[in-house]
Amino acid sequence: MNDLFDAEEKALADARRLREHLEEVADPELRRGVGALVKAFERSLREQRRLVRFSDRLQGQLANLNQELQRRRQEAEDALARLEETQETLVQQEKLASLGALVAGVAHEINTPVGIALSCASHLADATERLKDDFASGSLSRSEFSRYLATAEDTSGLILANCDRAAQLIRSFKQVATDRTSSERRQFDLRDYVEEVLFSLAPRLRQLGHQVSIDCPSGLTMDSYPGALAQVLTNLVMNSILHAYDEGQTGQFSITVTQPDADSLRLVFADDGKGIPTEHLPRIFDPFFTTRRGNGGSGLGLHIVYNLVTGPLGGSLGVDSAPGKGSSFTLLLPRVVRERENDTVEAEQEA
Amino acid sequence: MTQERLTIAGTERSPEVDFDFASGRFSMRGESYPEDAAAFFGPIFDALRRYLQAPAPDGITLDIEFIYFNSSSAKALMNILEMLEKSAADGTRVEINWHYADDDDTMKEFGEDFSEDLEHVTFNLVSVDG
Ligand SMILES: Nc1ncnc2c1ncn2[C@@H]1O[C@H](COP(=O)(O)OP(=O)(O)OP(=O)(O)O)[C@@H](O)[C@H]1O
Ligand SMILES: [Mg+2]
Secondary structure, eight states: OOOTTHHHHHHHHHHHHHHHHHHHHSOHHHHHHHHHHHHHHHHHHHHHHHHHHHHHHHHHHHHHHHHHHHHHHHHHHHHHHHHHHHHHHHHHHHHHHHHHHHHHHHHHHHHHHHHHHHHHHHHHHHHHHHHHHHHHTTOOOHHHHHHHHHHHHHHHHHHHHHHHHHHHHHHHHHHHHHHHHHOOOEEEEHHHHHHHHHHHHHHHHHHHTOEEEEEOOTTOEEEEOHHHHHHHHHHHHHHHHHHSSOTTOOOEEEEEEEEEETTEEEEEEEEOSSOOOTTTGGGTTSTTOOSOBTTTBOSOHHHHHHHHHHTTTOOEEEEEEOTTSOEEEEEEEESBOOHHHHHHHHHHHHO | OOOOEEEEOOOSSSOEEEEETTTTEEEEEEEEOOSSHHHHHHHHHHHHHHHHTSOOTTOEEEEEEEEEEOHHHHHHHHHHHHHHHHHHHTTOOEEEEEEEETTOHHHHHHHHHHHTTOSSSEEEEEEEOO
């Protein structure tokens, strides 16, 4: 067998032989000395062998640990990648869902002016039919004719106004809807835009009896991603509707915009509802944290809000709430979003 | 000067040491990869050497329970075992219990290796529920 300690063993054998030779020639003192040396050498060699074995074993253990560590890191990285993919999918689904809600809101809202225009038009058609008949039979009186003129004036005015209203609704909805899907960057007037977004939520709010007050300086222009902002506001409002009040209770929401300096703005959304328990506060922005699991909540709403505010909108976000004291969410946003945020959104669009 | 007891608190990288010289019960437990092994084990060697000049009549029991140790600590341990072996050869009763977690084959093998040179010391391998 090949022995790494061959040379040492050979030296030891020489030393043993030397000791034997000395048996015959040397004096006892010298023999004892050499004997002790040989013993020490033997012991040292044994220890050396053992130590090499030890450190081999220890290094083997270390290598195993390293491999294990490497494997676990890979696992963790894979899991993270999968999670990010899932999250991305869920964000897309959430976008679609909020678009669906928007479309339902649009349908409801447009129904009213279109319905009025329709009944006015049919009323006008009936009156016109009667007028035609009377004219044909020669029984059309002067007073009847002037009554018809008044009806025609009223109804056509109403039809015009309501069609105008419907067209205006469609325009603003179209704006919000394309913003939501395209995540395009543009300049917009903040107050007008916030009003438009709230307008799209108005049917739901009105139905439940909630009031919203908007306090925002006029002429405040943002250069940012209005779609992201719309989604943030929609999620905050929907949360207040869903979580802050018991059935039948009505609430007062407020949106307050101030300008700490020329380049940034502070937007505070607040409700006066039941508030968020202190122990939930640190977790509400976590993905999948919800108190309505199995009841329509996915727990992604505020996570998406957080991602949009800190991502495309380039700002920061905080919450202030206590049980019975309502909740307020404070967004600090740059008025003009920085250039590099642009890249990420465009990259997202390409994907 | 008679020494009563040597105790060193364990740290993340050095073992807890408790040598109760009066009763002859000694123990070393924990991790052992001190920054400077010579500095850590030096005082232990000294105390042990002094004690072994006149060991307790009932002899010595040393419990060793290491989770991890480095090569320097292994050498230091061999030195301690050598001292105890010499003393046992001179007639002191010395018993060493090498504790290892029952699923830790490597620690068991270490124990077997350490016992290799011991003739007069009683060396027990003690498996502990891991
Ligand atoms: N305005 C609020 N008042 C009281 N609690 C709130 C309010 N906003 C959020 N919460 C609490 O924070 C939790 C997380 O909100 P988040 O929007 O992330 O999820 P969700 O609304 O439950 O589900 P999803 O938005 O995915 O449908 C909610 O389940 C609720 O407990
Ligand atoms: Mg929500």
